[in-house]
Amino acid sequence: MFSVGLIAVLVSLVLxxxxxxxxxxxxxxxxxxxxxxxxxxxxxxxLGFVTGRPDFLDIAILYTLLNLVGTIAVLKYFHPGES
Amino acid sequence: MAIFIDILSWASIIIGGVFCIIGMIGLMRLPDLFTRLHGSSVTDTLGAGFLIFGMALQSGLSLTTAKLIIIFGLILLTSPVATHALAQAALHAGIKPKLTVDKTGGHIAGED
Amino acid sequence: MLYFISSVVVFFMFWLVLSGHYTLMLLAIGAVASILVVGLATRMAVIDREGHPIYLLYRAVWYWPWLFWEIVKSGISVSKIILSPTLPISPTLINLKATQKSVVGVVVYANSITLTPGTVSVEVEDNEITVHAITTLGAMDLEEGKMDRMVTKFEGGIGT
Known part of the structure; x- marks a missing residue:
């Protein structure tokens, strides 16, 4: 069942x-x-659920935090002087 | 009971995947940047929510569920901040949204 | 002091979830690490009423389910718009007045608007929020002020 969800997520990733x-x-x-x-x-x-290794969830938590930092950093870089 | 949880979790994961694809179709189809933000917002809230709910049902009451809830909470906290920062930066960079109705009369909050 | 202790508790719970091993040594390291982190954050003066609004926690019990229900409703309507072949959008820009007293209240209101699919807060200044909505109907719903009243109730009127 998780592979069905994974395929859907990969299709939207391509889009x-x-x-x-x-x-x-x-x-x-x-x-x-x-x-x-x-x-x-x-x-x-x-993927962690498909392969039966829930350790991937720690990486997912880290990536969620990096996502915000990365977006804000790019926007700051292209638009300096504004908060 | 186990079969009931299985069915619920199947349904939840399929609905979540469908909402992910719908949000990204919106990202492809909608005409300008500010409307595309709404498409991406569907993926961030409903797609992620249903997928994580389905996974949490499968793992039961365990540490994995706690981690999934933390991921969901972080997505809910960070996604509006990123979206708002993006919209604000785009507006300040001079990108005009395509509007059919403009109720602001040209006045944006924060401008005199 | 209340904010110091509650932050330490939150960080320690985060440690417990991430670690998964409950030996005495790891628990002690976790406690020391969370106290150290919160001590550093206190020196940066981010642990206060505004930075760590723990007093909102008990009211979140009824606000969050309401917000989830709003998200589901507007998410389904935005999905219908995206999937319909004629793409019936009518993008609208609108100014709203936020009636919340504290900065935390206005931030919660703006974030709730952005989190709900179909409406994005574009600009926030003091008590004025500029919102971009994908349909005029959604902008009308916000202008009617249901969400504004809910957030004001959530904030509880105690502000700085």
């Missing part, structure tokens, strides 16, 4: 990647990267 490549503006790419990170967290947890 997010297409948007990241197509995206007309830089912000579209950042948005796609943000969604990609959320989907990566979900696929990591599902």
């Amino acid at each position: 997010a990647m297409v948007r990241a490549i197509m995206g007309p503006s830089m912000f579209d790419r950042v948005l796609a990267a943000n969604s990609t990170a959320t989907l990566a967290v979900l696929s990591l947890s599902l």
Whole structure:
């Protein structure tokens, strides 16, 4: 059952990647990267269940936190002087 | 009882996967940046919520469930912050949203 | 002091969940580490009424289920919009007044708006929030002020 969820998440990951490549503006790419990170967290947890190793969940927690830091860092870089 | 939990968890994981795909279809189909934010928001809340609920049902009352709840809470806390920062930065960078109705009269909060 | 102790408790619970081994030595290391982290954060002056609003916890018991239900309802309506072939969107920008007294209340309101699919808070300044909604109907719902009243009740009117 987890592999069904994993396939769905991977399909949506492909769609997010297409948007990241197509995206007309830089912000579209950042948005796609943000969604990609959320989907990566979900696929990591599902992969942990598929292979029967729940250790992957620790990596998923870490990746959730890195996602926010990465998005804010990119936005700060392209838009300095604003909070 | 076990079969009941299995069915519930199957349904939850399938609904979660469908919502993930719907959100990303929205990311592809919607016409401009500000509307695409709404599509990504569906994936962040409903897709992640249903998938994690299904996984939590399968693992029962254990440390794994606690970790899944922490992941869900972190996603719920960080996703609006990232979305708001993105929308604000895009607006300040001069990207105008395509609007059919503008109720602000050209006045954005924080501008004089 | 209340905020110091509650932060230590929260960090120690996070340690317990992440570690999974409950020997005396690991528990002691966890306690020392959480006290050290909270001590550092206290020196940075982020552990206070605003940075760690633990007093909101008991009211969250009824606010969060209501917010989840709102998320599910508007998520389904946004999904219908995305899947319908004609794509019936009517993007709307609107200014809202937040009636919350404290900064925490306004932040909770803005984050609740963003978390609900279909509405995104674009800009927040003092008590004014600019919101982008995917349909005019969603903007009307927000303007009616149900969520504003719920957040004001959640905040409880005690503000700084």
